[in-house]
Amino acid sequence: MEKQKINIVDTTLRDGSHAVSHSFTTKEAEDIAEGLDKIGVSIIEISHGDGIGGSSINYGFSKVPEMELIKGARKKINNAKLGVLLLPGVGTIEDLEEARRNGAEVVRVATHVSEADIGIQHIKYAKKMGMKAVGFLMMCHMGSSELIVEQAKIFEDSGADYINVADSAGHMVPDDVRERISLLKKSINIPIGFHAHNNLGLAIANSIAAVEEGATYIDGTCRGLGAGAGNAQLEVLAAVLNRLGYDTGIDIYGAMDVAEDIVEPIMQRPQVINTASLMLGYAGVYSSFLLHTYRAAEKFKLNPRDILVELGRRKMVGGQEDMIVDVAFSLAQKKKETAHS
């Protein structure tokens, strides 16, 4: 029997950008892109962690303008498709045009799970420019399977080539993934992808659950480099999928070498599940909030966990990064009042 093909989408140079505070240099982007291209990934995604246009006071400035990183990566890629991520409103149609001119062939248009409608024009415009366009639904633990189907159909009707379900908070357990992907599989006519975060230590298990329910595009990053506790670790993902009899097209030893020799030396901290990243997963908080939370905790002398619990209680979503400081400020005020009473 022919093996089922699983397309590996590498997002080390995009989600991994969160984990290095958007400090990738052109040389690092070139080396990583070259390595990934050689090992056989299908799509190499590169952007600021919050997508093109993300370099800002709200999300953190990139050390090197991302268009320079895109141009550098472009020169090193011969086989894979070069992709970017775009959050409507953070990135604009003009940013997308520039990324296209610089060689991007794929755009994943990312919206909160209930807001696919704000991405319709971006999907349509990308298709008009000859790009592969993907509808990327974030924070899918917050949406029922039915809501996800409804939102995926909005993207499908706009011309999206596939739908990506993102467990942005790393909050899902395999049954949550199975429920969502299986209904989606029955309800839409385009391929399905899955993007995991490892905050509960389930990124690989959840990715496998997604594949078993019919997802054929799976995200990974070298060494798991990504927001929060990181993403599904690409070299592990490829090895496990191989063991399970899927065809990823990935050179497993090559993937180990790219992770060990190129990505690990530039990591600023080990990609572990510490208290704060576990808390992201447990409380269902957007993984990209982690480093913002550390900074706010330091400024207001708080335990990051207390801030994350409150962010989870308030059901904060991507784009509300500025509220982290507000939450920390109000927790610090409360702490002061309690101490004086």
Ligand SMILES: C[C@H](O)CC(=O)C(=O)O
């Ligand atoms: C902009 C976000 O970081 C997209 C993503 O990777 C996620 O939702 O997870």
Ligand SMILES: [Mn+2]
């Ligand atoms: Mn992510």
